Amino acid sequence: MRDKGLAGPVDRRGAPHRRAISVLTLVGACLLALAVPQTVSAESVEMMGDTGFAMPFVGAPGYERLGPTQMTSPDQLNAPLGQQAADQIASQIGLKPADALSDQQYRDLITGGGVGGDRDAAKMIEESILILTNTNGRPFFSNADGHLTPSVLASYGLYVNTNGMLQSPANADAPTRQVNALIAPGGYVGTWLRNNDATDTLIALYRSAYTVQLPFGIASQQISGNAQLVTNTKGGVSSEVGMSMAPPLWIVNFALLYIVKPSLAAAMPAHWAPIPSVVADAVKSSPTGQVPFSDYASYFE
Known part of the structure; x- marks a missing residue:
């Protein structure tokens, strides 16, 4: 009944199960972050473990090892997690395949079917899924200078929108940000x-x-401006990556995709890659956090 998804396990360390249950928090869940009260200090920059991410970007202690690690070889760039590793991570955060929607429920959700279904809402949900699983074999297509252009940028925590603009999935323009309204308390989802x-x-x-x-992800986004990039500093080297690759947001998105369909979580990026500095500087300098992909595509070749 379940998709086997993509193969290729990734080494992950364990993490304790947490059972903090909050109905309002869950109903207010989103694919990236929501406007709910911040519970993590934005000023805290204490390093946690050796991930290279600072607080709040590193997330809750004990779970940071389940997030994507920095790539160490070219073949890891935009490589999907794989079903075996996805199931292992799901188990360590308290989820199992049986928790996911049935195949029929999944089809109804992304097509606007079922009781009270809405096609416009479903389209936004499906677009968000495509953005978060923009790994090898799952290109995202956009209009760049009048040409239909495929791009695969998930490891960088970036994507190219349908108008050819390069941005973080947490950008205010992104479906992965706008979907918040659908998943807010009392919302559609x-x-x-x-x-x-x-x-x-x-x-x-x-x-x-x-x-x-979730609270760590919310705090991370609230302090990251229009660019929605995260600084990683390890071994004296600093680099930038998109917000969606920071451990708490990656795990939040992973959990959401897993309960929709486990094979979608398996298609998420297993490793993060530093954004070329020229590109990161341009995104941070842009008042919208967006730059034309056609101007910077060569940096990703």
Whole structure:
């Protein structure tokens, strides 16, 4: 009944199960971050472990090792996690394949079917999924200078929107940010799940590490301006990566995709890659956090 997804396990260390349950927090879940009260100090920059990410970007202690690691070889660039590793991570954050939607529920969710389904809402959800799984074999297509252009940039925590603009998935313009309105308290997604016999899926998400990581993800986004990039400093070397690759946000997104369909979580990037400095500087300098992909595509070749 489940998709086997992509193969290729990734070494991950364990993490304790957390059972902090908050109905309001879960119903307010989003693919990247939501406007709910910040519970992590934005001023704290204490380093956690040896990930190279500072607080709050490193997330809750004990879970940072489950996020993507920095790539160490070219073949890891934009490589998908794989189903075996995805299932292992899911287990360590408190989820299992049986918690996910059925195949029919999944099809209804992304097509606007089911009880109370909406095609426009479903389109935004599907676009968000495509952005977060923009790994090898899953290109995202956009209009760059009048040409339909494929791009695969998930490891950088970037993507190219349909108008050819390069940006973070946490950019205000991105479906992965705008979908927040659908998943806010009392919103479309929570209502749809309850109306379509998926309450158990919702409860499983409540009970997972998702609720522990979400406040760190929210705090991270709130202090990152229009660019929505994150600085990683390790071994005296600093680099930038898109917000979606910071451990708490990656795990939040992983949990959400896993309960929708485990093979989607398996298609998320297993490793993060530093954004070329010229590109990162341009994104940070842009008042919108966007730059034309055609101007910078060569840096990713």
